[in-house]
Amino acid sequence: MAIENNPEEEFDTVFSLNDSLQLSSHSEQDCGKARIFKIIVIGDSNVGKTCLTYRFCGGTFLKNPEATIGVDFRERTVELDGERIKLQIWDTAGQERFRKSMVEHYYRSVHAIIFVYDVTNLPSFESIPEWIEECSKHSVGPLVPRIIVGNKCDLREHRQVPASAAHCLADSYNFPLFETSAKDPAEKEHVDAIFLTLAYRLKSHKPLRLKQLSESCVRQLRDQREQETTSCQC
Ligand SMILES: Nc1nc2c(ncn2[C@@H]2O[C@H](COP(=O)(O)OP(=O)(O)OP(=O)(O)O)[C@@H](O)[C@H]2O)c(=O)[nH]1
């Protein structure tokens, strides 16, 4: 898979862990037992998808991001009710020319989707139904949780999308709506809440202990072979 990362994002290697975050500080070994969920972040170019995902995984506002090419991966492991959940965030490209070869990969085996628009950019809000339609075209099932996020709320004087219109759209799809800012440090927990809302939803209905599953398969095969050997000797 051809994947290009933003060179300014030093922790942005494929599925990198950010050890400075309290919630992400488990070792790889510990994470072996975590359930893994793939979350894609979709929306027009420049709405702040990269900054939102960076805020959630890196804890800070990314200054001077470049347009995403293909996809950037970020990751954060959280602990919910004593269970480790690894969120693999796919920060997708908004520009058509940077995403067209990747679209199939975005939607394959996705567990949850975040649609982002910019509250200061009406066309980015008007595009949301098209992004939702694209998901349906790629056979994303109705049980895959979706959230709509209006970003850049810190730019109060430039707002073009009234909260009422956004609620109306979100209600029409029955998706939760969050309005927030990747830039405003006071919104940090609100950004976390977007991803944690999905994590809770996924935790309650997706058994995906990949490593445990494979370990148990190996164990079963070994037991089976031992039994066969024993019965041959008899
Ligand atoms: N004021 C403000 N600016 C923001 C916020 N989030 C992102 N930006 C700015 O918006 C611009 C685009 O941000 P990105 O995160 O790169 O946008 P993107 O959606 O990833 O764009 P593509 O990768 O091209 O799809 C940058 O100049 C950011 O600094 C925010 O919450 N508030």
Ligand SMILES: [Mg+2]
């Ligand atoms: Mg981006």
